[in-house]
Amino acid sequence: MTRLRRWGQYELARPAVRGMGTVLAAVGLAVLAVVYAIALWRMPDWMHQHDPKDRHNARLLVVSAGGAVVVAVSLLYTARSYRLSHRGQVTDRFTKALERLSSSDIDARLGGIHALAHVAADSRPHHDDVVEVLEAFLRRRAPKARRDDGPTSGARPHLPARPDSDVQAALTALGRRPRRPERRRLDLSGLHLAGARLAESDLGRVNLPDADLQRAELWKANLQGAWLDGTDLRARI
Structure with missing residues (x-):
């Protein structure tokens, strides 16, 4: 009930906030118009110009300055609109890629992985989100590494010699992601890779740690600072 009440208060406050913003914008434009008119009228006197031609040139200077301000404001508004449009497009691409990852069709999942890789490359704000999504995908799709804890009475699960194509695509996307500061370490511990x-x-x-990387192709791979406690790297290439 408290949350519902707060939501209602927020919804009621939104029109008032918009109205206040519109009023402030109108007042600001009115003030700028008054300042421009006064400058256009008084600039020749401020510049101590008495010759009619010089007074005309002084007013032309004010007109040119006003035009430059209008152009600058227009450029700022266009840049802001472009940023908002670009952000919306990237968010839409990110959402559609997430929907593909949950598909039962392997081609759809591969398309989603490649789409997320492009989102991470194009958008710094989405970088960490893409990394976390692909990490969760790997933890869901890649089997757990087999641990040799001695004899067991049950049958050991079959583990593939190579990762499935969607798992490999996610590994490739993560391994070639842009080098940027990240909010946390990528965790692939305990996976059969x-x-x-x-x-x-x-x-x-x-x-x-405890990941199975037997026969993995690690040529020129950067493992600096990686946590490899218990990692199986036998017969690596």
Whole structure:
């Protein structure tokens, strides 16, 4: 009930806020118009011009300055509109890519992964969100690494020799993501990633403890600062 009341108060306050913003904008424009008119009228006297031609040139200077201000404001408004439009487009691409990741069709999932990679490259504000989404996708799709804890009575699950195509695509997208400061370390610990193609990937500061990277292609991969406690790197390329 309290949350509903707050929401109602917020909705009621929104028209008042918009109205106040419109009033302030109108007052600001009126003040600028008055200042412009006074400057156009008084500028020749302020510049101590008495010759009619010089007074005309002084007023032309005011007109030119006013035109420059109008052009600058128009450019700022256009740039703001472009930023808002671009942000909306990127957010729409991000949302559609998320919908594809949950599809049962492998091609749709691959398209979603590639779309997220492009979003991360094009939009710095979405970078960390893309990384976290792809990490969650890997944790959902990649099998857990097999741990040799001694004999077991049950049958051991079959683990693939190479990652599935969508898992590999997510690994490639994460390994080649733009190098930017991130709010937390990428966590791929405990995953079965044997045979993964990770050549020239950026895995710096990635958590990989207890992950299975047997036969993984790690040629020129950056592992600086990665946590490799218990990581299986046997027969790596």
